[in-house]
Amino acid sequence: MSEERDEIGSVLLKEYVLEVLQSGKRIDGRDPLEMREISVERGTFTKSYGEAWLSLGRTKVLVGISLDVGEPFPDTPNKCVFVSNVELLPLASPNFEPGPPEEYSIELARVVDRAFRSANAIDFEKLVIEPGKLVYTIFLDMYVLDHKGNLADALTLASLVALMRTRVPRIELGPEGNVVVKEEFFPMPVINKPVSFTFVKIGNYLLLDPSLEEETIADSIITLAVDDQGRICSIQLRKGYFTDDEIKKAYEIARERMEEVRSKLEEVI
Amino acid sequence: MSEERDEIGSVLLKEYVLEVLQSGKRIDGRDPLEMREISVERGTFTKSYGEAWLSLGRTKVLVGISLDVGEPFPDTPNKCVFVSNVELLPLASPNFEPGPPEEYSIELARVVDRAFRSANAIDFEKLVIEPGKLVYTIFLDMYVLDHKGNLADALTLASLVALMRTRVPRIELGPEGNVVVKEEFFPMPVINKPVSFTFVKIGNYLLLDPSLEEETIADSIITLAVDDQGRICSIQLRKGYFTDDEIKKAYEIARERMEEVRSKLEEVI
Amino acid sequence: MSEERDEIGSVLLKEYVLEVLQSGKRIDGRDPLEMREISVERGTFTKSYGEAWLSLGRTKVLVGISLDVGEPFPDTPNKCVFVSNVELLPLASPNFEPGPPEEYSIELARVVDRAFRSANAIDFEKLVIEPGKLVYTIFLDMYVLDHKGNLADALTLASLVALMRTRVPRIELGPEGNVVVKEEFFPMPVINKPVSFTFVKIGNYLLLDPSLEEETIADSIITLAVDDQGRICSIQLRKGYFTDDEIKKAYEIARERMEEVRSKLEEVI
Amino acid sequence: MPIYVEKKPDVLIGEDGTRTDGRSPLDLRPIKIEVGILERADGSALVEWGGNRVLAAVFGPREVHPKHMLLPDRALLRLRYNMAPFSTPERKRPGPDRRSVELSKVIRTALLPAVFIEKYPGSAIDVFVEILRSDAGTRVAGVTAASLALADAGIAMRGLVAGCSVGRVDDFIVVDPNHDEDMWGDVDMPMAVLFEDRKITLLQADGPLTVEQFNECLRLGMACCEMVYELQKEALRRPYVMVERRALGVA
């Protein structure tokens, strides 16, 4: 199944959610625009170059960074290669099955990827060893461990933390074209910090950071990412429809909340 | 489904086709050895190196040529590489499904490919940049858009037109083994022009250029290609059986009709 | 189906096998620790570099060796590359289906592979052309032709024969880094000869070299390989469980029988 | 080894707003639409838009295979976006890549609010979008074509869905970005709108936009989609429609 939308007897659930919303609260007690708690494990790690185990409410994700070197793409000889991948682990939900990535995980990967690229979050030119010949490859592998809703935001947040924690081994091109790996490390050049905000529309209510139940019965879903300067850097309308006014309102909310989220992440790095 | 043979309630159809054939005509009014109209779009194109959108009756196909360079095969250092591929687009028939190429499309691709190779239609040695090191790769991608019967002949014809329209960018091997793409073009060296003829046998009738209905109920199917000199250059018995006399007769007919078809194509290029 | 275990109405069969075992014999008349006849075709072959068509009772397997050259793995610059593969041909059993290798064939391939690696059966360092740059690749392709039980032992035996029959073309690295294939051959450097023994447990009986019927109803299966010096060089507990005493007993039996099997193979090479 | 390497033009947009293909910021490229050109499909449309050539076709409502995908209370709308190997100068390997999987989802999502899927319970509606030539904007050309193919197939719809991109090149907001602008410009923001309701059903963006720029993009995108919608309606009435490059009436 590509999405979680049909997993719960959804008609009754929707009625219940709407009824509770009339009182101004959500079924888990949150206000419509309240996000769930974000927490990040402070663990040490020896295998990956950077890692973050993050909880958004009860959603759990783990992001790990791997590094490699190789040729740049011919049309961007001055940029490193950046590859994003999402695995919806079958242990994260009874609806996820083992196998090659499907539509849902590909969309998530591309939404996160676009947020970082569009915000120019990483200084790709700093990760060039020899222009046109040898550059770093950054693999951003995103693992969903426990799916309790709003994977897009959880994965974007965890990716940002993992990237900011990454130490890159210094590499030089040797005299015979060989690759020399130094024993020094430098921090991943993260120069902009996009934050992602997902909204759902249920009836006439606009809710931020949907829980699994809310996602399941949502009429419409949209994910926005905003950069350091409060500019919108990526949008993905993921289900249903929005009017232009609804989208402008979502953007406004994202701008209001971004500092709060960003400073929460700075704490844990 | 690999072929169209079972798509129509075929017993009744076959009876009807045979009944009409007794009057000397086919159900679409053609004589047994009459081909359908061939027409080729005269469009300009900017993305592919050569292209042909061809109709054979109401069958529509689109062939596009792509070019690339690479190493030749070790046992043919003096020849370019030539790759043929058929896509039975799912929009061309309710029986075609998306997915990797199956038996039917692979057979079609290999039948077309063999006609061009066996006729030495392209001067492969003219497409060598540095023997044993760098040669052109020609990709012949054949798209079936609307399947109304006799794809083999439609694809062979369209491929010939697309190849004859192809302009090849001149490429040299630079001093450091690098590839230098010049701003000049030369025409694809087409030195023989194979034409393909498909026959079906229904009862005792031998029919040229089968329609979809005829193909569906045919007892036997054979495709022959003949070259510029009237030599047979490829054969594929594709269904059922033929006696040796039937095959000789089919070859004779193909030789009689080839000039007519070839001159029709010359017009449109 | 990954294994043959469910193929025969197994409850009745098991009762029958146990009943016969009470008399000290197996259903095919063998003693519990008696192996079936081993025979190897003495054929000549022109295409493969080494080959063995072996029967173990009525189980038939065919092993062929192919050779190639390439780069060594970076962490073993002084060793050739050795690749093992098992194909459970669909003609060998109604339960084998065409397709990519599945769990059962992968386990078999890895069990055979481990026996040869762990015994250091081949002098991998003799198959290095230029350390870190160019080494031989040995492909051990194991074909199951007729599955009548105990594929693991049949494949290990046939692989040993095929390797001992292999003639390796001498190859040098030319002055410009090119590969020069000489017209000389040298024998594959087989320096240790592991032999594999598979035991099954049915009720309280420990049986050597199980037939298909015995394998089907076995409670437990284990495969041990012993090297020239009688050392255990690989173990794979493949089904059920064993006590430590049962495993020690199996090892003892394997040590007792290894010379007999090894000398039988020496005859046929 | 590919022989075609993309190169960035020296000037993407002139100081007076002149674009690499000579258009001004609010000019759309020429668009030609032909409906019903295929026989075997239940509905079809060919859209040529700048250097894009997009063929869409619909089969359905028809039986669902495999059965376990059947939805008892509505139609299963499936959509495949696929690029021809010869649609780009460097040959594209056949078969779905991650981009085409995402675009298939995005285009399906854009069409879904327009289709009365509840009128066809238990059936499949299959939409195929084939990119025969690609020149920036294939997804919005695809939505536009697919929506017409659905109408041509007689599928009950709330309205047509029309698509268009807007973008930012330096400080200019431009409509219907061309290949160079898509490749080297700052932002591409594809949109699709369900008319008459003016519901936005496709919206993506890939680069930084201030609040003011974003609002301007939204406004121009809506206007462009409306122009495309007018063409769609015309195309359903005649054998085919064709318009030369035209300026947006809202600038």
Added chain:
Amino acid sequence: MPIYVEKKPDVLIGEDGTRTDGRSPLDLRPIKIEVGILERADGSALVEWGGNRVLAAVFGPREVHPKHMLLPDRALLRLRYNMAPFSTPERKRPGPDRRSVELSKVIRTALLPAVFIEKYPGSAIDVFVEILRSDAGTRVAGVTAASLALADAGIAMRGLVAGCSVGRVDDFIVVDPNHDEDMWGDVDMPMAVLFEDRKITLLQADGPLTVEQFNECLRLGMACCEMVYELQKEALRRPYVMVERRALGVA
């Protein structure tokens, strides 16, 4: 990196018609046939023909999986042609390639007119053709072996299907081309014939033949297939048959 590169011999055929393996144009290579060598399969045959070694086996009539492939009025005849990785000097990657998909189809087509599929409605007949050593002519050896395996399995047949290739090397028409002739010769024309009816059920060709050459190929091919057919009949009567190189009786 492969270590085996094919090399063209200096002379493919002498002025007197002597071939690279010493045969004259109308000599077949030695053929050995063994029927019923496998136990688990319902029918089997091993054909050794020149340097080819081909094992064919049949399962069926048996249940059809997956169910949706079942044909209610006849048997589903399936066939897989597969080359062993060690069947060629350069290792062949396991798994079907385009050539083997085509040959599976061509061999199945060659057998189909021989089998009374209407006697086994709703069932599957699965034929597996394994090329254990390959030396030009594997498809016709495969047809020959598969046809015997079907007979060994007791499948009702109109007759046996026997295969053989003919070819052209320079101006010589040769029967049963060897590896060099197949690789470097001008034309290979594999055939198979359903006996007693003399119906051609497999016919392919891959190079230019004039009318006269083509007619001669057809005539010689038919004669070769008949010789192979005689061997097949003998093989079904005895444990196995073996013939040394023999000249065609029709020259």
Added chain:
Amino acid sequence: MPIYVEKKPDVLIGEDGTRTDGRSPLDLRPIKIEVGILERADGSALVEWGGNRVLAAVFGPREVHPKHMLLPDRALLRLRYNMAPFSTPERKRPGPDRRSVELSKVIRTALLPAVFIEKYPGSAIDVFVEILRSDAGTRVAGVTAASLALADAGIAMRGLVAGCSVGRVDDFIVVDPNHDEDMWGDVDMPMAVLFEDRKITLLQADGPLTVEQFNECLRLGMACCEMVYELQKEALRRPYVMVERRALGVA
């Protein structure tokens, strides 16, 4: 191109038995176990063991898909062992390779004698073992975690299955080999034991062992598994357990 190349340490084990990580031959690495950490799964356990971090989770008993795999008289126990791309210094490509297919089978085999599958006829029990960091011994950590996840899911079991490896480095038998010893040592012999019955359900070995060495390995392996089993029991009683490196009590 990978940037991480394994290098063999100069000394794998000192003359006094000191290992590369400072342990003596009979010391286990630190182990930390947490049970029930996931919400969506029916049962779960996280095992951190030396530099390994292994997450196991169980779904079931639940419906079997696809239906044809259903076993009418017992549960279908399925297990997937999977390594995260970031679990190793050189990125591991996602998806099953041959090693992980084998380990999935070996771990499933190790658990099977422990589970009362006959109590859940016609259902599926799915076990997922995810290697989040890998540092030698992932399969035995995986068995250990999976067995706890089964218990946490409330699946009826005959006992817990505890795993541990033993190995040989030069002439030393060492317990719980670390990465260097696994990579460059002489023998790795992973084991798992079903307690209380002391039945060996996983046993592999990959290098030469004399009779005496083998017997010693078996004895030490059994003792290690018992220590791990004690930790497992403790972990089921509390939120989580953690032990520092500890020496085997049997030396």
